[in-house]
Amino acid sequence: MSGKNLTEVRLADAAGIARAAQILESGGLVAVPTETVYGLAARADSSQAVAKIYAAKGRPDFNPLIVHVCGLEQAERFGNFSPAARALAAAHWPGPLTLVVPRRADAGLADAVSAGLPTIALRAPAHPVMRALLEAVDFPLAAPSANRSGFISPTCAQHVLASLDGRIDLVLDGGACGAGVESTIVAVRGDGSLEELRPGPVQIGGRAAVQGIEARIEAPGQMTSHYAPGKPVRLGATHAEPDEFWIGFGAWEGDCTLSASGDVGEAAARLYAALHEAARAPQPRIAIAPVPDEGIGRAINDRLRRAAA
Numbered sequence: 001m002s003g004k005n006l007t008e009v010r011l012a013d014a015a016g017i018a019r020a021a022q023i024l025e026s027g028g029l030v031a032v033p034t035e036t037v038y039g040l041a042a043r044a045d046s047s048q049a050v051a052k053i054y055a056a057k058g059r060p061d062f063n064p065l066i067v068h069v070c071g072l073e074q075a076e077r078f079g080n081f082s083p084a085a086r087a088l089a090a091a092h093w094p095g096p097l098t099l100v101v102p103r104r105a106d107a108g109l110a111d112a113v114s115a116g117l118p119t120i121a122l123r124a125p126a127h128p129v130m131r132a133l134l135e136a137v138d139f140p141l142a143a144p145s146a147n148r149s150g151f152i153s154p155t156c157a158q159h160v161l162a163s164l165d166g167r168i169d170l171v172l173d174g175g176a177c178g179a180g181v182e183s184t185i186v187a188v189r190g191d192g193s194l195e196e197l198r199p200g201p202v203q204i205g206g207r208a209a210v211q212g213i214e215a216r217i218e219a220p221g222q223m224t225s226h227y228a229p230g231k232p233v234r235l236g237a238t239h240a241e242p243d244e245f246w247i248g249f250g251a252w253e254g255d256c257t258l259s260a261s262g263d264v265g266e267a268a269a270r271l272y273a274a275l276h277e278a279a280r281a282p283q284p285r286i287a288i289a290p291v292p293d294e295g296i297g298r299a300i301n302d303r304l305r306r307a308a309a
């Protein structure tokens with residue numbers, strides 16, 4: 001245990017990773033850093049372990065999970081990869097790209113990871129801690145973001161504890177995440193076409209229209225309201241009202257800033273930390289300065305629209 005935390009916290013060193021592997025082996029839940037945000041990992045081949053993810057997060061059972069693997073060879077045990085899907089994996093794995101492909105009938109994974117869909121979402125992460133953990137176990141890991149469902153995603157161990165302390169077994173503390181927004185998700189269709197289901201750090205193209213909850217949820221992060229700080233959010237704000245905590249960008253300084261220099265990469269890395277700060281602030285409302293809707297700025301604006309919904 002760490003201090004007064006109900007959930008065990010360990011540094012993400014060799015001993016911590018060994019402890020995490022032990023907990024996962026026995027069907028427990030471990031929050032682990034990735035290059036995007038902290039993930040809440042459980043063994044993907046155990047229905048009981050995957051059910052614990054949904055229970056800890058309060059996650060709707062129609063919202064599928066991403067299965068994390070070491071690489072393409074392991075991924076092909078669980079999904080059918082077309083030449084287009086293999087090419088994307090070769091170009092971007094390990095890295096922040098999730099591929100949605102047809103699920104193999106003999107995948108041997110918990111049904112809940114696909115939420116009843118005939119597809120499966122697979123990713124080979126680049127973060128050294130997550131990679132070391134995947135290499136320390138002989139099963140893939142289902143790992144959505146390590147936060148209560150619908151709330152702000154975590155980019156450090158303290159963010160995880162803010163909503164999941166006492167609900168999970170262990171947090172592996174590997175410091176702050178680098179990319180700061182979740183992986184790009186791309187569905188590879190049977191005809192070889194690509195459809196972006198969630199924008200993120202990897203720019204692929206084939207973007208999908210913003211859809212509401214009535215649309216079929218094929219991947220995480222598609223729900224209309226998500227990443228919510230628990231206060232009303234006003235977007236595109238070039239000034240703050242007296243009752244607003246203002247998150248700035250570039251020339252708009254704000255109470256805190258995503259990037260004083262107007263760097264969208266820095267803004268992505270700081271996005272969730274800024275939202276957590278705004279959620280804790282005394283002001284009852286949040287205003288957020290405009291962020292360019294290009295490159296990773298598209299992913300930032302996607303998350304902000306859902307936070308404001």
